[in-house]
Amino acid sequence: MTSTNADLPLKHVPGHIKHDGHNLTGFIIFLCSESIIFLAFFVGYALLKITSPEWLPEGVEGLETRMPLINTVILVSSSFVAYFAEVYLHKKNLWGFRAMWLLTMAMGSYFVYGQYVEWSELAFSLSSGVFGGTFYLLTGFHGLHVITGILLMGLMLARSFSPNNYDKGEMGVTAVSLFWHFVDVIWIILYVLIYVWQRTS
């Protein structure tokens, strides 16, 4: 036992440490971890595509790329719109933020609608071999993330109307827009893997 002399004067000054601001740290760690699921799917997709003796199911020529390209452009540019929304928020211009944020949501929703149209016109299904399975798995899993992003943005938009909400910083908005950029980057990789890289043999 450490010797303690109760008569010794103690020169102890209590310190004070504030623990906040690590929400963003946690969210970034989450995104890193989440990206590994996509990485697993991408690697699995690539391996299956390389090794599969018959990639395309019978009667399927390949994927149409024009519509998805328009979709891609819209989704990727929505990332920039989200960035401007953040800039407006930093400048305390709430209406500018709301307008830009709503535009981002609209572009995201158009992307989901475009996906829906594409899915409904395809000649193959989830059970059409590995080709169908991986296509619907990858685009569907990504689509779920897009929908989640739109819902989170709606939440942030609603919060912007409660008074003094963004006085203490806009962690939620930063996190959601990070998530949105993440979803975009994933889509670019996905677009290259699925639509650009179509086997010619």
Place this chain on the structure above:
Amino acid sequence: MTSTKYDPRVLKAPHPVPGAPDNWKRFLSFNTDAKVIGIQYIGLSLFFLLVGGLLAMVMRGELITPPADLVDPSVYNGLYTMHGTVMLFLFLFPVLNGFNNLLIPTMIGAPDMAFPKLNAAAFWLVPVFAVVLLSSFFIPGGPASSGWWSYPPVSIQNPLGHLINGEFLWILAVAISGVSSIMGAINFVTTIIRMRAPGMGFFKMPVFVWTAWAAQTLQLIGLPALTGGAIMLLFDLSFGTSFFRPEGGGDPVLYQHFFWFYSHPAVYVMVLPVFGIFSEVITVYSRKPLFGYKFVALASFIITFLGLIVWVHHMFYTGTPQWMRNLVMITTMLIAVPTGVKVFAWLGTLWGAKIRLTTPMLFVLGGLVNFIFGGITGVMLGTVPIDIHVGNTYFVVAHFHYIIFNTIGFGIFAGIYHWFPKFTGRMYYEGLGKIHFTLTFIGATLNWLPLHWAGLYGMPRRVASYDPEFALWNVIASIGAFMLGVASIPFILNIVSSWARGAKAPANPWRAIGLEWLLPSPPPAENFEDDIPTVISEPYGYGLGKPLVEDEEFYVRRSMEA
């Protein structure tokens, strides 16, 4: 006892623990205090240790005679599947998360975890997925029976055609467990990065914090891969895709990559915190600084890195090309280097020390001996020619039980005894603890040592019946398994009775050095609250006479007066 000797503004009494100290009802509630959650984790997981142990004893009862007579062979398949799943996902991961919850905030001087609500939610997912998993015993077709690794094509058979089948529930349970683990991992890593006490640089953190950090990093990198594989497996099983079905162009071996990319690192997720416990316990009871502290700390992350590039050694005999086998054999051998660093550091610490053989120290020394043994058989198995010869025999079973129970399990028992006074405020009974250790050590050795020979002579695993030439080894192993069952009696007696009426524990019964020992026993709800000590020395300064924190005297006094 309150003191009036110092300025009350400076020396304020810590808040009392919510409710009375012995108010057990808070352990059944949604509580966001990391220390309550830690005890919830450990208590629940020890219950599942009994469940998993019971399944194991039914299996060993079946294996005591060569023919399949006690249970039907198909029931036996379900038994070993559920035994593995329960032990890993319901005992080992939760119990170690319990230690993380108790020790990380107290060791780094944080008031709580970074995200207390997320933390509590992560815990309450454990009973949810336990119910999902164990309910599969009561559905038509019985529980999943393709082993805890669930390889397709066996695992994607659905002979009865029900949507809800054992395999479906198994995947669902593993998915919920994955969500819970990721929630925990984000929490632990954020806490370690952001909430250390002033002055606590990375190289002033206790080794347990280092190892927990390394282990949770592995969770964050590895677990999503398994989740990806499990989602694909679920689609194959239930929605007619063919990711792993060769007839639809899929590849069953791909699943093995997904599975082992996580499940091999999972071993390090479990063993790394135990290395941390070893380092804490060995230094306390040999009263010497940890030999090569910085190397021990850094070796944790080297294990993390190497752990991510060796998974293919589980697939030496599943069509892996020779060049990849050789590559993975080399990386597997390399893991012996950082683990060797740790083992020699512990031996260097023990060398010439005045060792106190308390129960936790006995468990650590026993675990260390077993780890060296299991490590050597691990190097053997990492060698391609030996692995191809003994793969899928009881040699593998014996090897991984030497790691997973005889090392990790021993480390967990050591940790429970070592920190029992700190977090319950009561001393455990040393005599009962030693009986528990003796029975456990003898039982574990009898159980798994003979199985090495059975495996080398070619006894295959995962089968309910075997050739009579292996009978002797199996009789000994079964006796050992039943002894392990008996060993749980003194353990439970000890925990329950000493918590209920054991002697009150002082703040620092082992004269240990560490921030958690500067807190009262049990620590108040917010640990140091906002009066967090400033760390000035490396950990484990035993015999060096240097204070660990500024104003150490103050914290020692306060912890004793609470």
